[in-house]
Amino acid sequence: MSEGFRAGPLDRDATFYVAGHRGLVGSAIWRTLEAAGFTGLVGATSAELDLTDRAAVFEHLARIRPRYLVLAAAKVGGIMANSTYPVDFLSNNLQIQVNVMDAALEHGVERLLFLGSSCIYPQLAAQPIHEDSLLTGHLEPTNDAYAIAKIAGILQVQAVRRQYGLPWISAMPTNLYGPGDNFSPQGSHLLPALVRRYDEAVRDGLDEVTNWGTGTPRRELMHVDDMAEACLHLLENYDGPQQVNVGTGRDATIREIAEVVAEVTGFQGRTLWDTTKPDGMPQKLLDVSKLAGEGWTARVGLRDGIAATVAWYREHAGDLRE
Ligand SMILES: NC(=O)C1=CN([C@@H]2O[C@H](COP(=O)(O)OP(=O)(O)OC[C@H]3O[C@@H](n4cnc5c(N)ncnc54)[C@H](OP(=O)(O)O)[C@@H]3O)[C@@H](O)[C@H]2O)C=CC1
Ligand SMILES: C[C@H]1O[C@H](OP(=O)(O)OP(=O)(O)OC[C@H]2O[C@@H](n3cnc4c(=O)[nH]c(N)nc43)[C@H](O)[C@@H]2O)[C@@H](O)[C@@H](O)C1=O
Numbered sequence: 001m002s003e004g005f006r007a008g009p010l011d012r013d014a015t016f017y018v019a020g021h022r023g024l025v026g027s028a029i030w031r032t033l034e035a036a037g038f039t040g041l042v043g044a045t046s047a048e049l050d051l052t053d054r055a056a057v058f059e060h061l062a063r064i065r066p067r068y069l070v071l072a073a074a075k076v077g078g079i080m081a082n083s084t085y086p087v088d089f090l091s092n093n094l095q096i097q098v099n100v101m102d103a104a105l106e107h108g109v110e111r112l113l114f115l116g117s118s119c120i121y122p123q124l125a126a127q128p129i130h131e132d133s134l135l136t137g138h139l140e141p142t143n144d145a146y147a148i149a150k151i152a153g154i155l156q157v158q159a160v161r162r163q164y165g166l167p168w169i170s171a172m173p174t175n176l177y178g179p180g181d182n183f184s185p186q187g188s189h190l191l192p193a194l195v196r197r198y199d200e201a202v203r204d205g206l207d208e209v210t211n212w213g214t215g216t217p218r219r220e221l222m223h224v225d226d227m228a229e230a231c232l233h234l235l236e237n238y239d240g241p242q243q244v245n246v247g248t249g250r251d252a253t254i255r256e257i258a259e260v261v262a263e264v265t266g267f268q269g270r271t272l273w274d275t276t277k278p279d280g281m282p283q284k285l286l287d288v289s290k291l292a293g294e295g296w297t298a299r300v301g302l303r304d305g306i307a308a309t310v311a312w313y314r315e316h317a318g319d320l321r322e
Pocket of ligand 2: 143
């Protein structure tokens, strides 16, 4: 165990920097922290502070001097964005992580949570994927650049713990969804893409929609509010060098997930599959026993989470980012 960690509530009045506070994950973490009584939350948009600008990041942290930090800022996208722009996913993410963590070290951030992703694990890892699978095999080629950046982030957290004894930690979430997601048809992840596609089909009276791939891969989807609660729980309870998987422990085929979205949106037509589009990992189900051992399990069921997301999308579709 590193020096300076005591399990228990974080100081509600301390300065707490949520990097990426307007994104899907960062905004959910912000809501969760606010609801838990944190009064010193700080955020900065990418227009206000470009985290790839190293000098600006150091100036920002010197000014705000956070005691706690969640790193939820990253270049993020679905399977097509990842495979089309690997340079951006590697380079931007390495720069953001290294800048934020170096500046956090320089300015004495006590507790830092780095967010990675389940795509760090080998393409053919044994399922459900245990934390010990890291670096035991080849990565999935559709997101290897992003995964390497995220693996470097885990190593940086471990290195800070080893060299400086700070209680920094890493969490690896499964595929997330919820309010404030990126619903752009080409760049988004599966769930927001389906919500938008089926909703538009209902609105436009279409009798067919076409999804990507074969529909046979399996994915574990988690509502982002659950993810945010898990992050606060880990910050208050977990201290170890190994990354912690954050998921529901349940998965479904893409076809089954699409059926739920079709039903919830009221789509009654046919679903076709464009097999020229990539499937990606055949299965990506996290072993969440470590997280359960820390005393936390997910609450939001898939159908309820999708229904809430469809309702949110219908209310906000007019003013979404592309
Ligand atoms: N979405 C998912 O399914 C999953 C996400 N994760 C992880 O969670 C974290 C957050 O992802 P998510 O919320 O989905 O992503 P989003 O794209 O929704 O949000 C990313 C955030 O990062 C900020 N950002 C990006 N680049 C910069 C930059 N150069 N300078 C400053 N800020 C920047 C954006 O700021 P702004 O809005 O101001 O431009 C935005 O708020 C990432 O680390 C990701 O790997 C892990 C697993 C699954
Ligand atoms: C969280 C994780 O997410 C990414 O990995 P992924 O899970 O493969 O990404 P995805 O959500 O985009 O797709 C999941 C599955 O769904 C199928 N699929 C069907 N129809 C659509 C569709 O319309 N859009 C998308 N995006 N996928 C579709 C698609 O063919 C694939 O089989 C990483 O790149 C990386 O970003 C990462 O960390």
